[in-house]
Amino acid sequence: MRTFYILLTKELRSFFLSPVAWVVLAMFMAICGLSFSWSINILREKPQDQSIVQWTFVPVWFWLYYPFLFPLITMRLFAEEQKLGTLESLLTAPVRTWQVMLAKYFSAVIFYVVLWLPVLAYFGILTWILRGKVEIPQGALVGSYLILFITGLFHLALGSLASALTKNQIIAAILGFAFILLHFLIGVFVMQQAQDHQEFRPIMDYVAIKGHIESFASGLLDTRPMVYYTSGTLFILMLTHQVLEYRRWKS
Amino acid sequence: MIEVQHLTKRFVGRTAVDDLSFEVGKGEVVGFLGPNGAGKSTTMRMLTGYLPATMGTARVAGHDVFSDSIRARREIGYMPESVPLYDEMRVVEYLNFRAALKGLRGRAVKENVGRVMDLTGLKDVQRKIVASLSKGYRQRLGLADALVHRPRLLILDEPTNGLDPNQIRQVRSLIAQLSTEHTILISTHILTEVEMVCRRVIIIHRGKIRADDTPENLARSSRSAGMLTVEMKAPAEEATDALQGLVGIRRATAVPSAANGGWQQFEVKLDTGADPREEIAELTRGRGWPLRELRANQATLEDVFVEITQRD
Numbered sequence: 001m002r003t004f005y006i007l008l009t010k011e012l013r014s015f016f017l018s019p020v021a022w023v024v025l026a027m028f029m030a031i032c033g034l035s036f037s038w039s040i041n042i043l044r045e046k047p048q049d050q051s052i053v054q055w056t057f058v059p060v061w062f063w064l065y066y067p068f069l070f071p072l073i074t075m076r077l078f079a080e081e082q083k084l085g086t087l088e089s090l091l092t093a094p095v096r097t098w099q100v101m102l103a104k105y106f107s108a109v110i111f112y113v114v115l116w117l118p119v120l121a122y123f124g125i126l127t128w129i130l131r132g133k134v135e136i137p138q139g140a141l142v143g144s145y146l147i148l149f150i151t152g153l154f155h156l157a158l159g160s161l162a163s164a165l166t167k168n169q170i171i172a173a174i175l176g177f178a179f180i181l182l183h184f185l186i187g188v189f190v191m192q193q194a195q196d197h198q199e200f201r202p203i204m205d206y207v208a209i210k211g212h213i214e215s216f217a218s219g220l221l222d223t224r225p226m227v228y229y230t231s232g233t234l235f236i237l238m239l240t241h242q243v244l245e246y247r248r249w250k251s
Numbered sequence: 252m253i254e255v256q257h258l259t260k261r262f263v264g265r266t267a268v269d270d271l272s273f274e275v276g277k278g279e280v281v282g283f284l285g286p287n288g289a290g291k292s293t294t295m296r297m298l299t300g301y302l303p304a305t306m307g308t309a310r311v312a313g314h315d316v317f318s319d320s321i322r323a324r325r326e327i328g329y330m331p332e333s334v335p336l337y338d339e340m341r342v343v344e345y346l347n348f349r350a351a352l353k354g355l356r357g358r359a360v361k362e363n364v365g366r367v368m369d370l371t372g373l374k375d376v377q378r379k380i381v382a383s384l385s386k387g388y389r390q391r392l393g394l395a396d397a398l399v400h401r402p403r404l405l406i407l408d409e410p411t412n413g414l415d416p417n418q419i420r421q422v423r424s425l426i427a428q429l430s431t432e433h434t435i436l437i438s439t440h441i442l443t444e445v446e447m448v449c450r451r452v453i454i455i456h457r458g459k460i461r462a463d464d465t466p467e468n469l470a471r472s473s474r475s476a477g478m479l480t481v482e483m484k485a486p487a488e489e490a491t492d493a494l495q496g497l498v499g500i501r502r503a504t505a506v507p508s509a510a511n512g513g514w515q516q517f518e519v520k521l522d523t524g525a526d527p528r529e530e531i532a533e534l535t536r537g538r539g540w541p542l543r544e545l546r547a548n549q550a551t552l553e554d555v556f557v558e559i560t561q562r563d
């Protein structure tokens with residue numbers, strides 16, 4: 001545990017010392033601010049079916065930036081160490097490979113959570129300004145954060161796997177993006193099939209990520225996606241561990 | 252301290268380490284030599300638990316490096332060949348991190364980091380970013396990292412690689428100083444360094460051990476040991492015959508060279524243990540051949556190294 005904590009602290013520090021992290025953070029804050037003010041504008045014009053929370057978290061351009069976020073966060077994790085050879089000094093210290101892997105993974109998770117925090121502040125400020133004149137749907141807020149968190153866990157795991165597979169950060173990013181896109185497309189495919197074939201419906205409720213994010217953001221919490229993403233995350237992390245061991249053993 | 256048995260490592264299509272067996276006792280300082288690609292780094296990587304072996308076993312301080320890896324690694328201070336470091340950290344931060352990672356806590360971190368910075372001369376640059384260090388200082392930082400948790404065994408892969416002569420000297424005297432406290436396995440291509448700091452030398456070639464002895468014994472076993480060089484003004488053939496007529500001389504050959512004011516060099520191979528230098532001096536005086544050099548060849552480790560590693 002202590003070793004894990006030391007590794008995690010180090011990873012977090014490297015994270016916030018890397019320029020990529022700050023660029024991502026800045027761009028993401030800009031995007032979220034844009035989504036937020038845009039949704040306020042929309043709601044001012046005429047009443048909508050969807051709440052301000054939905055408009056903010058899942059704007060029309062959501063799928064244009066969301067899949068790119070993860071490769072940018074995770075591409076550095078293992079690829080850089082493999083390139084610099086620092087994995088050799090790291091893994092010849094008395095630490096276990098899974099400790100190193102989890103420390104890196106959780107540093108990415110923490111960074112991801114930090115990314116979403118400003119939005120919470122936006123809502124806080126809005127509530128304070130309006131002081132009870134408008135109700136922010138609490139359920140939708142919780143649902144949005146929950147689904148963004150658990151899909152985030154899964155996508156960060158996919159990104160980590162990609163980073164463990166190569167020593168080139170660019171390739172790690174492209175590969176990570178491909179994994180995420182593939183998973184997304186499988187979801188879309190199943191969703192389409194489900195419209196024609198009833199027997200696909202139960203699978204859809206598990207794997208269709210687009211549907212998950214939209215329903216959670218409207219405040220509908222469902223345990224099936226949670227089970228799906230949590231077990232998926234565990235599986236991908238185990239795979240990442242195997243890849244790290246295997247690459248070391250092979251080289 | 253190190254027990255290696257039948258250690259073998261095969262990469263796809265090539266055997267890097269081939270059935271290696273040796274032991275290193277507590278307190279020994281062993282030079283681990285071999286030409287490029289001999290398998291030195293691969294062996295060290297297996298000893299430090301970074302690479303698994305294809306076959307064989309290795310123990311460090313009684314712990315199996317494969318099945319009981321963490322405990323074995325605690326006993327080892329390892330400096331990898333490429334000296335990998337985190338470029339974005341400061342020197343002192345890096346050492347603090349490494350010390351904590353190796354199990355030191357609280358005051359012990361500070362004390363030991365201070366100690367190794369003194370030892371390796373890093374005090375002046377402790378606030379610098381690692382990326383801005385010169386090669387020599389990176390090398391020292393790698394060494395400081397290997398030392399920070401007071402390991403019983405040091406495994407150093409070419410620690411003086413790329414240093415200037417002054418720094419090589421400093422590192423060498425540092426290693427000599429460390430040898431009183433640690434068992435050391437050191438690989439290097441600088442053979443004079445080995446002769447100065449190591450009491451024992453293992454030479455490997457193509458993954459196999461070709462020699463394992465003290466530097467002195469190895470030098471003595473060299474082909475160029477037991478040779479004299481003689482230079483005098485004399486006709487080549489006549490002098491060769493005369494030299495071979497002396498007791499204790501197995502063979503004499505004139506070294507072909509351009510006309511050099513009449514001076515001629517001879518290589519003289521001696522019988523084991525013979526030393527006919529006095530007789531040769533008498534001979535030249537008797538024949539009236541001016542003599543300007545009479546030298547017993549000191550075989551060096553380099554001679555042995557070249558002989559062993561170029562045999563096939």
Ligand SMILES: Nc1ncnc2c1ncn2[C@@H]1O[C@H](COP(=O)(O)OP(=O)(O)OP(=O)(O)O)[C@@H](O)[C@H]1O
Binds near residue numbers: 250263
């Ligand atoms: N990861 C790897 N994959 C394939 N072959 C490898 C790998 N690492 C080393 N080798 C091969 O194993 C052999 C031994 O390499 P090693 O690095 O142990 O040599 P070395 O004695 O340290 O040489 P040097 O003096 O150049 O450092 C070489 O032929 C090398 O090409």
Ligand SMILES: [Mg+2]
Binds near residue numbers: 332
């Ligand atoms: Mg090497």
